[in-house]
Structures are given as C-alpha cells and as structure tokens.
Amino acid sequence: MNFVNDTVKNLPASGIRKFFDVAAEMKDVISLGVGEPDFFTPWNVREEAIYSLEHRRTAYTSNSGHPALRQAISAYMNERFNLTYNEKEQVIVTVGVSEAIDIALRAVVEPGDEVLVIEPCYVSYRACVILAGGIPVTVPTNAENNFRVQPEDIESRITPRTKAILLCYPSNPTGAIMEKADLEKICAVLRKHENILVISDEVYAELTYTDDAHISIATLPGMYGRTLVLNGFSKAFAMTGWRLGFACGPADLIAAMIKIHQYVIMCAPTTAQLAGIEALQNGIEGVQKMRSEYNDRRRLLVESFKEMGVDCFEPLGAFYIFPSIKQTGMTSEDFCTRMLMEKRLAVVPGTAFGECGEGFIRCSYAYSVAELKEALRRFEEFLR
Numbered sequence: 001m002n003f004v005n006d007t008v009k010n011l012p013a014s015g016i017r018k019f020f021d022v023a024a025e026m027k028d029v030i031s032l033g034v035g036e037p038d039f040f041t042p043w044n045v046r047e048e049a050i051y052s053l054e055h056r057r058t059a060y061t062s063n064s065g066h067p068a069l070r071q072a073i074s075a076y077m078n079e080r081f082n083l084t085y086n087e088k089e090q091v092i093v094t095v096g097v098s099e100a101i102d103i104a105l106r107a108v109v110e111p112g113d114e115v116l117v118i119e120p121c122y123v124s125y126r127a128c129v130i131l132a133g134g135i136p137v138t139v140p141t142n143a144e145n146n147f148r149v150q151p152e153d154i155e156s157r158i159t160p161r162t163k164a165i166l167l168c169y170p171s172n173p174t175g176a177i178m179e180k181a182d183l184e185k186i187c188a189v190l191r192k193h194e195n196i197l198v199i200s201d202e203v204y205a206e207l208t209y210t211d212d213a214h215i216s217i218a219t220l221p222g223m224y225g226r227t228l229v230l231n232g233f234s235k236a237f238a239m240t241g242w243r244l245g246f247a248c249g250p251a252d253l254i255a256a257m258i259k260i261h262q263y264v265i266m267c268a269p270t271t272a273q274l275a276g277i278e279a280l281q282n283g284i285e286g287v288q289k290m291r292s293e294y295n296d297r298r299r300l301l302v303e304s305f306k307e308m309g310v311d312c313f314e315p316l317g318a319f320y321i322f323p324s325i326k327q328t329g330m331t332s333e334d335f336c337t338r339m340l341m342e343k344r345l346a347v348v349p350g351t352a353f354g355e356c357g358e359g360f361i362r363c364s365y366a367y368s369v370a371e372l373k374e375a376l377r378r379f380e381e382f383l384r
Helices: 015-023 043-054 067-081 096-108 124-131 151-155 180-190 251-264 270-282 284-308 332-343 369-383
Strands: 091-094 114-119 135-140 162-168 197-201 227-232 245-248 361-364
Touching: 043 270, 067 091, 067 245, 067 270, 091 096, 091 251, 096 124, 096 162, 096 197, 096 227, 096 245, 096 251, 114 124, 124 135, 124 162, 135 151, 151 180, 245 251, 284 369, 332 361, 332 369
Parallel strands: 114 135, 114 162, 162 197, 197 227
Antiparallel strands: 091 245, 227 245
C-alpha cells in the first residue's frame, strides 16, 4: 500500500544531508560542511536557561511568543537595523527561521502561485514553496556579479502569478551580501509590481564583514509594508540547537502566520525563549567577538584558495566561501565525492543549492583555525 502523497514522494532529499550521511560513517573525516557555529552558546545565555528551569518556568507561552521576548526583538530590530515593529502585532517567535519560512509561505501562497527564489540558495526554500502548493521560479546569480541578484533577472521572471520573492543576504551558501545601491535597484523593479511580497531571510545579518553594517530591504522607501523580515538566534548567538527564530512584518500577515503556528507548533520552547531574551539584551558583545574570529578565518580561506590558484570571489557575509572547481573538469558532486573518499575532507557540492551552483563547492569556516588549516592541506593535496 502507498500512503505517501506524490508531492512529498517526488521531493528530493536535502543535498547537504544526503552527502553527509556518508561522511558520518567514515573515520578521520574533517568536515567543512555544516553551517553551525563552533562556539558554545554564551554562558550568560545558558545560565538564564538553567535559572528558568530551576524556577520551574516551563509552561507554554502565548502562541506568538513570550511578551518579554517579543519586546526584546522589537527593541533589537530598532537598535540594530533601524526597523520599528509593534511587538504585539508585528512579531512572531518561531521554531528557528526554518519554521518562519514554512509558515510564511503557507500563509501567502495559493496553489499554482509562483515564488521567485534567488539561487544558489538555502536548501529548504524550493522545498517549502512546493510543499505550500507554489511553483519555485529560479533567479540565478553568478560569480561575475559576486552572486548579487541583478534587477533585470528578477524583472524577466515576474509573471501575473508571481506572489513573493525570497531573498537571503548575507547569503547561504555563497557568503554574498547586497549593499544599499544593489537593493535600491531591486526595489525599483518591485515597486512596479505592488502585489509581490518580499520574504527577506536575514539570519546572517550580524555576520557582515564590511565597514557598513547590514542593511535590510525593509528600510528602503516603499518596502516596509510589503516585506517580511526573518531572523533568529542560531548563527549570530551560536544557538542552533535551541531552535529559536522570529519574523517581523505586516500585522495581517503575522496574524495569519500565528494562526498556522498555533495549530502545528503551539509555541516555541519556553526555555529557549527565556534564554533568547538574555541573548538580545546582553549578548551583542559576544556576537562581535565571534564575528571578529569568523573574519580572521574568512581571510585565511580566501588567501589560501588564491595561493592554490582556485578561483574564488571574496565573500563578505555569513560564514561560507563558495570557490569554483571548474578548472578540474569535474562536476561538483564528483569533486566532493572523490575528495571525501580520497582525502577524508567533506564539503558540499554547489548543486545542493540549485543548478547554477554547478562548478562550485560550499565550505563553511565555522570551524577552528587548526581544523581549517588541516582541511586546506588536504584540499591542496587533492588538487595536485
């Protein structure tokens, strides 16, 4: 008997997990594959969680999230990104940014609606669009433009069925960012099509390595009322396993997302939410220290790849680098498979993030300098 619906049956497995299931069973593997900080969650945040458990603060919170956390999120978004949100109506706390992506798309997409997806992109975007009944439409980017999406590429793919566009800058997997001038060009296109929602995944916003701080598309003229900003605690605060994210945006959209959230989730974990308050109120200094360390590692990889003769644009955000392996003549998957088997070094094929990732690989530098240096040694040996 077959109980699985065709949509799920035909959905491909994650290109990341599929590859690393093999690596997990091998010995002496160095992995630059998982996008997870190697730092511990800061002690003051862990201590707050312990304190909350000791004092039996383990009941449900409201569906939209603990009021004090929503207030802290509102203050954080205002102070760090110049965005003002009413914590009672425009903020929802989610189980990581992953849930926020899912329920946002389910709240917006009707069967057959199109959603523009900037590729290479995080592996769940296309899947979540499909699971919501939508049709993902690829907008490719390339190394020649530093993987910054071009306005003409967006405009050429807009149709009467286009319902939303999914942006992720700083980018997973490329490490690309969008500066204000880039975003203004995108906005000029989107203002011609007022019914297109912008879903802006900014979970790496704190990890930007330029003199100018991250800028959200929601701050630009005409964009605030049509942009849903997603963010969370996993990357900047080293809280991946806590599963804590949030979304900020138009009150009617947030209300619709809460409606879905209350049926399928109820609320994000209370202990994580209470820890999140401490992270936002007293954790920015720790974020700055981690960002400085990531920046040093970023420079190490960029310089090392250049010394090896590997083509690689300089990533200015997140903690990934996306070098080209086209010179080898191998496909991304063949390159990664052979390097894993021959040198016990695991990285992710660029095709895990979309077809335009062919010829590239993703390496995370959320690992110690010692691990990175050994990984680079193995990488260079493999190239030889």
